Amino acid sequence: MASTVNTEKRPGYGQLLRTPGALSFLLPGFAARQPFAMLTIGIVLLVQHTTGSYGSAGAVAAVTGVSMALFAPQSGKLADRFGQRAVLLPGVLVHTASVSLLVVLALAGAPMWALFLAAVPAGASVPQVGPMVRARWAAKLDGTPLMSTAAAFESVTDEFTFVVGPVLATALCTGIHPAAGLIAEASLTLIGGLFFAAQRRTQPAHGLAAAAGRSDGEPHRSALSVPGVRVLVIAFLGIGSVFGGMQVSLTAFSEEIGNPGANGLLYGVFAAGNMLAGIAMGAVAWKIGPRRRLILGYIGLTVAASLLWSAHSVLLLGALGLVVGLCIAPALITGYTIVETLVPATSRTEAFTWLTAAVALGQAMAVTVAGRLADAHGASTGFLVPMVGTLLALITLLALRSRLRPRAASRVAARGVGHRVPVAVD
Numbered sequence: 001m002a003s004t005v006n007t008e009k010r011p012g013y014g015q016l017l018r019t020p021g022a023l024s025f026l027l028p029g030f031a032a033r034q035p036f037a038m039l040t041i042g043i044v045l046l047v048q049h050t051t052g053s054y055g056s057a058g059a060v061a062a063v064t065g066v067s068m069a070l071f072a073p074q075s076g077k078l079a080d081r082f083g084q085r086a087v088l089l090p091g092v093l094v095h096t097a098s099v100s101l102l103v104v105l106a107l108a109g110a111p112m113w114a115l116f117l118a119a120v121p122a123g124a125s126v127p128q129v130g131p132m133v134r135a136r137w138a139a140k141l142d143g144t145p146l147m148s149t150a151a152a153f154e155s156v157t158d159e160f161t162f163v164v165g166p167v168l169a170t171a172l173c174t175g176i177h178p179a180a181g182l183i184a185e186a187s188l189t190l191i192g193g194l195f196f197a198a199q200r201r202t203q204p205a206h207g208l209a210a211a212a213g214r215s216d217g218e219p220h221r222s223a224l225s226v227p228g229v230r231v232l233v234i235a236f237l238g239i240g241s242v243f244g245g246m247q248v249s250l251t252a253f254s255e256e257i258g259n260p261g262a263n264g265l266l267y268g269v270f271a272a273g274n275m276l277a278g279i280a281m282g283a284v285a286w287k288i289g290p291r292r293r294l295i296l297g298y299i300g301l302t303v304a305a306s307l308l309w310s311a312h313s314v315l316l317l318g319a320l321g322l323v324v325g326l327c328i329a330p331a332l333i334t335g336y337t338i339v340e341t342l343v344p345a346t347s348r349t350e351a352f353t354w355l356t357a358a359v360a361l362g363q364a365m366a367v368t369v370a371g372r373l374a375d376a377h378g379a380s381t382g383f384l385v386p387m388v389g390t391l392l393a394l395i396t397l398l399a400l401r402s403r404l405r406p407r408a409a410s411r412v413a414a415r416g417v418g419h420r421v422p423v424a425v426d
Contacts, residue, residue: 016149025136025199030157032092032129032192035185037165039064039126042173042181043102047115049178050106060115062364067123069361075128076353077222080346084132084204085197092193095125099186103179127193130158131352138340138348139204148281148290151336155329156278204348223351227403228342232335233358234396235298239332240362241389242305242324245370246270247363249308249382252374253317262314269318273325281333290337291404297330298397302390308383324386341406362389 017023040061047057079087098121105114137150169181223229246267254263288296304324311317335355343351366389370382 013149013153016146016153019140019146021140021199021202022137025133025196025202028192028195028199029129029133030161030192031188032127032196033133033157033161034165034168034192035189036126036130037161038169038181038185038188039099039122041165042169042185043119045170045173046103046106046178046182049173050109051112056112059112060119062368063116063119064123065360065364067120068126069357069364071124072126072128072357072360073224073350073354076131076350077347079128079132079135079349079353080223084135084349085200088127088129088132088193088197091125091127092190092197094121095127095193096186096190098122098125099182099189103182103186107179127189128349128353128356129193129196130154131349131356132196134336134340134352135204135349136202140202147340148333148337151333151340152278152281152329154336155281155333156275160275223339223343223347223354226342226347226351227400228405229339229351229354231396231400231403232339232342233354235294235331235335235393236355236358237362237365238298238390238393239301239328239335240359240364241366241393242301242328242386243359244363244366245382245385245389246308246321246324248367248370249374249379249385250317250321252371252379252382256379257314259314266314266318266321270321270325273322274328275325277326277329278333281329290334290341291401294331294334294338294404295397295401297327297334298390298394301327301331302387302394305383305386305390308386309380311383312380338404338406342404 017026043061043064044057047060051057075087075091098118102115102118102122105118134151134154137154138147141147141150169185172180172184224233250266250270251260251263254260254266301324304320304327308317308320308324311320336352339351339355340348366385370385373384374382
């Protein structure tokens with residue numbers, strides 16, 4: 001018993017990975033989520049090759065991103081209602097077919113309207129493996145200190161995916177064939193998705209199964225009906241504005257100074273800050289409650305993002321980018337930790353998917369606005385997008401922070417696996 005108390009007081013990645021059944025869904029889940037970061041760049045490189053226009057390529061990729069952001073929460077809701085496997089199996093088949101159709105149309109020189117039509121189901125059917133993995137962690141670790149460690153682990157995994165995925169897709173498209181990136185994306189989705197769906201033992205109980213064993217008669221509700229989830233969606237839109245604004249503005253800045261190669265270095269430093277902070281977040285046994293951590297982390301993110309526009313050298317922008325990356329992980333990880341305490345178990349996948357979709361939507365909007373600002377007024381004005389996005393989100397968080405209090409049942413669970421570990425809930 002003494003060792004149990006010890007590890008619960010000092011949760012870490014080693015203990016997390018020793019969770020029974022964890023590796024069975026982590027490994028196929030990692031393969032299945034790689035395509036998420038390969039899709040956009042794969043579309044851009046293929047369509048630009050076939051049309052000769054970055055504008056056309058970006059427009060097709062944008063349709064895919066918006067479609068994913070709009071349809072992803074519905075996929076999460078269906079997974080909570082009918083089970084992850086029931087949604088994932090047809091989803092990966094539709095996605096594979098849609099991406100394959102997009103490849104064929106692009107190589108055949110089809111008109112833009114046909115590419116747009118194919119892009120809609122390709123984006124709408126992107127498997128939401130990340131939220132599904134988070135829901136499996138929540139089902140296994142509900143009410144334990146390891147839940148925060150799992151959120152940190154998933155954030156680091158997501159960031160690693162967004163570093164590896166685009167590099168892999170670019171190497172395939174430039175080294176083998178312009179369509180190779182999308183072909184690999186569709187193949188990984190199909191193989192990884194099917195293997196992940198096969199892990200039925202770790203799948204959370206879905207809404208229909210849970211309802212059969214309930215006596216309270218409470219109907220299944222959408223995660224978005226919970227006020228705190230709506231507040232977190234706004235906060236994650238702000239985080240998405242940082243990702244989108246940084247991508248466009250760093251590219252514009254690098255071209256402006258006549259050193260396009262600096263873009264990869266600057267974004268790599270930004271991503272490294274995010275990964276390092278994520279690793280540190282999961283290794284700390286926090287005494288400050290998640291709601292307070294979220295607000296403090298978001299204040300830091302807003303201040304750091306507000307300074308980006310003033311940087312006029314690679315060294316200074318790299319340093320500020322590192323700080324922004326270090327501030328994103330605490331806000332992102334804590335938001336995922338909080339949402340788990342706001343919604344019942346039968347709505348978790350949908351709730352996690354709403355947050356993922358909010359980041360994607362915020363990123364898509366930021367890319368558009370920052371691009372226009374950078375074209376019209378220079379790269380530094382593009383950095384105003386992360387500043388405004390995070391500032392508006394922070395104001396919302398401060399005004400509506402009372403809605404982020406956990407459900408009563410979650411507070412009891414958090415305090416009490418045997419009352420062995422005091423867990424801060426504010």
